[in-house]
Amino acid sequence: MKNRKILIADDDLNIIASLKYMLSEENFDILAMTTPEAVLENLKRESFDLVLLDMNFQQDTTSGVEGLKLVEAIQQVDDQLPIIVMTGWATIDIAVDAMRAGAKDFIQKPWNNERLITAINTQIKIAKIDKKLQRLSQENKLLSAQSFPQESGIIAQSPVMKTLLSSLNELAKSDMSILLTGDNGTGKSMLASYVHQHSSRANNSFVPVNMGAIPESLFESEMFGHLKGAFTDAKENRIGRFEMAEQGTLFLDELANIPMAQQAKLLRVLEEQKFEVVGSSKSQHADVRIISATNSDLPKAITEQQFRQDLFYRLNTIQLRVPSLKERVEDIAPLAEHFLQLYSVKYNISAPQLSIEAINKLQQYPWPGNIRELSHLMEKILFTCKKATITGRDLLLDEGLGAQSSSGKLINAATIDDASLSMEDIEKFSLINRLKHYRGNATETAKSLGLSRSAFYRRLSKYGLD
Template identity: 55%
Template structure:
C-alpha cells in the first residue's frame, strides 16, 4: 500500500523540493499552497500524514494561521498526524503547535534523513492506531454479541415471552426498575439483561448484594472514602456508585438494609449526588438503578421496616419474575441449557434426558427455582452412568428434605413416610435445609453455597424454620 502525504506551504520551491524527495521514497504526494486548499483536500481524501508550514501570506511570522489549520484539520480527521515545519527561530511556535494537536515538528532547512524518519514514524503510528481501532471495534461488537448470547433467556412459556417483550421495551428507558420474585428466579440475570439492551450497555454493570453490607461499612462501600477518613482507611477507595457511573447499578436484596441506610440511599437517589467519606467534593450521579427483592415490601412499609419514599424512588415500575413452577414450558429447555453449559465446563459429553426424567423435571415443584434446577442438573451430570440422564440421577428419589426417611412396613419393605405430592412448599424447603446442614455438619458457608443462597438469605431461612 502506497502511503499518501499531504503537503502545505506557500513557498513553491519548498513544495517542489518536498515532492521530489518524498516521491523518490515511494510516497504519493498531494501538495497545496493555501490553507483553504489544504482543508479542501483533507475533506476529499484520506492521508497518512500532513506536513504543513505554519506561516502563510496573511501572516508570515506568528504561526496563527497554522494553529487554526491544525484545529480545523483535527475537526475533519482527529486521527490524522500533523507534522509542522518551522524556522530555527520559531521553536516556541512549534511547541505551541504540538500543544494544539500537532504530532511532531521539523525545522527549516530540514535534513532529509530527519524529515523522512519523522514522517515514517508518524505513518507507522497512524497505521497501528487505525488497525487497533478497527480491531477494538470488532472486539467490542464481538463482546456485545457474546454478552447478549450469555444473557439469552429461555422463554418458551407465554408468561416469559410477554416478560421479555416488556423488558426490552423498558430497557430503552432510564427509569428505575424494581424486580420482585422468589429466591432463585434469576432476578440478577434479568437485571443484566435489561442493562445489555439499554443505551448504557457499553458502560459498567455493577451488582451489589445489599444484604451483605453492614451498617458501619455502608457509606464506604457505596460512596467510597478518602485516605485517612477513618482509622482503617489506609488508602482511598472508590464506591459502588462511582464505579457504576454512566452505567447501571443493581441493588440486590434491597429490602435487607436498615432504616438508617435507607435514609442515606434515599438522599442519593433524590439529589443524584454524593460525597466520598472524608471528602467535601460533591460528585454528580449519572446511572440507571435496578433493584430486587424477594420480600413483601408493602408489608414492610406498613410495619415501618421500609421507607415508603425510598420505595417510590426505586419502583418507577415493578416487574414480578414468575417462579419456575409457573412457567412449566421453560423447564425442559432450561434443563437442556444447563446440561450443555455444565458439560462444556467440565469437558464431558452433553448427553440427554430420558422421557421419565423429563417428566419428573416437569412434575417437580422447584422451591429453589432456576438456581435449584441448575444445581440438580450439574449433579445429575456426574451421577449419570451413561449418555442418558435417568430419574435416579436427578436425586429426587433421595427426598433429601425427608433426610432419606423411610419406614419398614408389615411386609418388610421400605416405604417412604411422605412425598413431594403430600408436603407443603415450606416442608420441602425446611427438609432440604436440614439435610444439607447434616451433610455439611452445620457449616453455614458450605451449606448456603450448596443451596445457592447468600449467607444472609440462608440465615433468614434458619430463623423462618426455627433451625437456629
C-alpha cells in the same frame, strides 16, 4: 458531553484573563484563583478535570518553591487530578522537581496556544483512562467475588416469560428505575443484566450489589467509595459502586436488607444524583440507572417501618414480577438441557440426554430453589449419572430431599438422627429446609433462625448456598 472544568492558579490577572479567553473558546469551564490557599479550598469543595498552575505566587520569587509546595498539597487532596505547571523562569531543575512532586506536564511562558491545548487535552484524556482502568480493576474483583451463576442466555418459551421479556425490551429503551420482585433463584440478576445489555448504557458498566452482604458499618464506603486515610483501615483510595456504574447500570439485589439508617443515604443520592466519597466533602455527580430486586413483601415492610416508603416509590417507577420456575413449565426442559451443555463444556465431560421420564419428573417437581436449584442439580447429575440417558430415578427428585452430607450420604427427615452426621451436615440440612419453608426469603429465614444478616450470609457462603 459536559464541559471539562479547569482550575487556573496564577497571581497575574493578565495571565488569567488570557487563559480564560483562550480556553473558553475551546469549551472549557474556567475557575481562577490567585493564592495557593484559595486553590486548595476550592479543590476540597469542587471537582475539576485539571489544574493549570503557576510555579511562583510572589512577584520577587523565581525559585518555584511555592509551586512545588502547592503541587504536593494538591496531591494530598486528589492524587489522580492532572496538574500542568507554568513558569516564565523555566529551568530543567524546576521542571524535574515539579514532575517528581506529581505534575504531569510543564509549560513555559509565553506559551504556544496549540501546544498548551494539546497538553491539557492529553492529560485529561490520560486521567480518564487511568480512572477507568482503576474502576474496571475493582469491578473485576467485585464480579469475581459474586456468587450468583453467570450463565449467559435467557430461555423463554413459556407465555409468561415471553410477556416479561417483551416488557423488559421496551423498558430497556428508557432510563426509568425498575423493581424486580419474585422468589429467590428466579433469575432476577440475569434479567437486570439483560435490560442493561439492551439499553443505551450497554457500553458502560453493569455493577451488581448484594445489599444483604454489605455490613452496615461499611455501607457508605462500599457504595460511595473512600479516600486513603478516611478511617483506620482505609489504606488506599477505593472506588464505590456508584462511581463504578457511572453512565451504566447499578443493580441493587436483596433490596429489603438495607438497614433503615442507610436507606436515607441511598434516597438522597437517588433524589439529588450526587454523593460524597467518604473522607471528602466534594460532591460527585451520579449518572446511574438503578435496577433493584427483592423477594420480600416491601409494602408489608413499609407498614412495619422496616423500609422507607419514599425510597420504595423512588425505586418503584415500574415493578415487574419474575415468575417462579414452576410457573414456567415449558422452560424447564430447555433450561435443564442448557445447564447440562454449559457444565459439559466447563468440565469437559460429555453431556447425557434427558429421557422423557426425566423431563416429566422435572416438570412435576415444585422447584422451591427455582432456576438456581435446577442449575445445581444438572451440575451434580453430570458427575453422578454415568449413562448416556438420564432417567427419572437418576434425578433423585424427592420433595423431602434435604442435603448431601460431607461423606456423600443423603440427609432428610428420615436420616437426620444418623449418628455419623457432623454438626456441619445437620446445620446445612437445617438451612436448606428453613430456606425452602420461607420460599427462599433470606430475611425471614435469618430472623427465624435468630441470626443477623451478616451471620446468615456467612453460613450460606460456607455451604455454597448463596
